[in-house]
Amino acid sequence: MPTITDVSRKAGVSRSTVSRLIAGSGYVSESARKAVEAAIAELGYRPNTMARGLRSNRSNLIGGVVVNVGSPFYAQMIGGIQLTCRSANKSFLVSSGYADPDQEARAILELIDRSCDGLILYLENPLGEDVLAVIEQSGIPVVSIGGDECPAARAAIAIDNFSGARDGMEFLLRAGHRNIAYLSGGLVYRDMRERLRGTADALARHGLTIDDILVIHGNFEERFGAEATATLLVEHPGITAIFGGDDDISAGALLSLKRAGKRVPEDISLLGFDDNFHARHLTPALTTVRQPVDEAGRLAARLLLSLLDGEAPTAREFSIPTELIIRDSVGPAPASLSG
Incomplete structure (x- = not known):
């Protein structure tokens, strides 16, 4: 594997010149510059990012935890985070917590x-004192998305x-619907609990309660x-x-x-939640509530990068x-069934 010494010899410049160019610091x-870049390309040299991190006391790694990296919902969030990190020459390493306190910890x-420089956390459970103590001892900044399960977070983003x-729900009620089924993604999820609160609020404005509709609990899956x-x-x-707890449920x-x-x-109106990529491609195209999770990811990354810069x-x-x-x-309720 070629080294920085090999590059300096090939380019006919000093090691310090090559180091300054790679690090982007100092005049070259x-x-x-052209000689070094040509030598790097010819030799196939790759900078030792670990060694550079040791010298700068930075790994240039941002760590992230979401509920499930395999979900299209969290994939959009991860995409927003990673693009923002890449623009700042940071790498993003992400793991799933599966809404389980032990897995999140x-x-x-x-x-x-x-040795991540900072963390972006989307958690479903409050962190234990032992984990909070480790975060505090590490001294790395944390930004949370979703709820506020991490008191150590310097910034918290909620959708x-x-x-x-x-x-x-108000849209369905104004269309004359009263015989409504809500397919919930499960009360273990904070987002779902908030959506049920919002649903109940809309019903109350029309003199109804959550007991006046049918609520079925399940999970965020098409099946x-x-x-x-x-x-x-x-x-x-x-x-x-039918009001689906997310677009996957509505697709099913x-x-x-x-x-x-x-x-x-x-015959039956259908409403979703999230506005995932497939919502507009269903037939008929799905009326849904857009949740800008990619923007949440970008904002979280921007905030964390600012914290790393001391801002x-x-x-x-x-x-x-x-x-x-x-x-x-979604259309008007059939006159004979709207109740």
Whole structure:
């Protein structure tokens, strides 16, 4: 493997000149720069990032924990974080916490052990005192997304799930729907609890309660949406609208509705949440609540990079609004079934 000495010899310049060019610090003449770049390309030299990190006391690694890296929802968030980190010449290392307190703690400790310069955490459970003590001892900055399960976080970013669900349910109610099924992603998730609060708020504005609609708990999977909807059509044939806890659930619901010969939205309206990439490509295109998770990721990365540069954030708490995206899957309640 070629070394920095090999590059300096090939380019006919000193080791310090090569080091300055690689580190981007100090003056290097144009002729020397071209000679070094040509030597690096010819030799296939790669800088030793670990050694550079030791000299600068930085690893240039940002660590992240999300619920599940395999989810399209978190993939968008990870994409926003990674693009922002890359623009600052930082690498991003991410792990799943699976909404489990032990797995979340393990992921955080592993990232700290890998000498990450800072952490971006999307957690579902409050951290234990032992993990908080390790974070404090490490001295690395932390930015959280979602809730505020990490008191050590210097900045916390929340997405307004409450208002998003309230606006979605309000849209269904204004369309005349009263026989509504809500397919929940499960109360273990903070976002889901906030969406149910928003749903209840919209119902209260119309003199209704959460008990006036049908709530079915499951998970954030297409399979749950399909199976729950198939059961709904048999056991609750008067349902005129389904509000999916996320777009994956709604995609499964749409599949079952089509299999049963139900027209969307003429027979049953369908509403989603998240505005994942496939929402607009369904037939009919899915009306949904957009949750800008990529922007949350970019903001978290920007805040963490500023903290690493010694700049305090303008506030500790930031909120990102949701947006109702109206497409083709919601229509007026059928007159004979709206109740």
